[in-house]
Amino acid sequence: MEQQLEVFVKVAEKESFSRAAEELHMTQPAVSQYIQQFEREMGTKLLERSNKYVRLNKAGEIVYHHAKEIIGLYTKMQRLVDDVTNKTSGPLSIGASYTFGEYVLPHIIALTLEKYPLVKPTITIGNTKEIAELVTSHQLDIGIIEGGLKNAKLNIEPFSKDEMYVFISSKHQLASRNGEIQVSELEDETWIVRENGSGTREASDEVFRIFNLAPPKIMEFGSNQLIKESVEASLGISLLSHWAIRKEVEIGTLKILKIKGLPYTRQFSAIVQTPFHTKAMDSFLNLLREEELLYNIGNKGPQHFQS
Template sequence: MDQSLLVFIAVAEEQSFTRAAEALHMTQPAVSQHIQSLEAALGTKLLDRSSKYVRLNKAGDIVYRHAKEMSGLHTKMQRLLDDLLHTASGTLSIGASFTFGEYVLPHTIACLRARYPLITPTITIGNTKDIAALVAARQLDIGIVEGALPEQDKLKCEPFAKDLMYVVVGAGHPYAKRQDIEAEELLGEHWIVREEGSGTRTATEKMFEQYGIRPLNRMAFGSTQIIKESVEAGLGISLLSEWAVRKEISLGTLNRLTIAGQPVERDFSIITLRDTFHTKAAELFIEMVRTREGMPQQPT
């Protein structure tokens, strides 16, 4: 890949010629020369510079986004070529939404590392919307998310497992000793939900719609852990995956409830770019996920 583009990416991310030079083990004049050459070749300035800051202008933002995609493609090309000659190795960038990423993925990664020690995974945790965007932008090789994704031409979405979700209440809640509840009993409760873009938030909204529940009192938090702590503290109730609350259920600090005898179901799905080659490391990981190898047993 063109060296000037790599230097430009570093300057854009560090927002400093000096820090970019340090990161690239280059001199600052050499960094400046690469940027000048790139701007001359493209016929436009890419950076707004002052004594206090270095920032992308509109043209620079366009070049940065495409340069990052090109860098990702170049790295993947090298890894694919390496795979032809060597055993599975190299980096593997995996993104996962919070429920799978925090409560299931570590077990799969442990199994992957035990079987293929030359593969070095990097993990990004975010909500479903953000993980999908990173896969589409080639910043992640694979995404694992909960819930359905809107149809996208660039992404392939493959469901591989069911996730069971329950209404959860704290040990001091009036419903703490119950196993089942009717939907109308939930109308007056204070609900604690995830932020917009979260797969858990989407499942909660679908559940509200299915049962005709329109809670007047709700709070949105950006972390499942904060929601669990808040429910334990008696701030409200929530809808969470059984994977996320299995320890608290076993300890008795939370209680799970079905609605009219049924849990809420959603899919765990693998998302990848359509019509793209996968490295050997990615293929092995995807197959492990499909067969649930290394995953703990579904909570009961």
């Protein structure tokens, strides 16, 4: 059954028997035979076939969704059993939201491999909602998110605080101001925010609520890097984590605004689906829990975020 599921998933993703066969190192007739046998066992057709494409039908979509989860659980089970007698090693699939994934996680991975060279990490970056969904469906071992999340299926463990600042281009008219800025001065600015489902967007919305701001001009972008580049180009102002903007502030292309009540503080949290952890998972989680770890990483970069 496991082999049938893997073949079915690959055909569904590649939308082609021949491309699936190539990736699986099988012959095309063998792939077709697996699919036919699987459809007989399921009691219905799962794929629509034509000369141009192979696509999932409604029943196939249901089977595909659960097949991905079953394969993830089976793989995790095998790793847990192997892990009982072996050293900290093997694959570790980590997902992270953009801020942590792009600016902090590479340092954590480097330390992980320094301590546990037999671990083989793979990284997925997405917004908080996307990462939570992948952990829930067993497609990721561990997720790291920013901001709040309510999900009864997941174990959510905050492990570090993150500070967020309003920033502007160094060419902005407010850049020459050294004292505190009144929030009312920012209402008519164009605010550049992340998309819905992002922890950073959640933080921006909360800051608007706290300061009773209702900006009439908002632009929504799908990445922190695009937001930074846009602020540098004087398209607007934004709120991001100090991890995301520290280098640009250091070289002087961006400037932090001093605003009473900021920085806004949120949590980085680790999320897992199962109580059974491989040694690789536990070792990685223990690194995240080390109180001085993120502080030491932060001290390698610019120090200029003074309240």
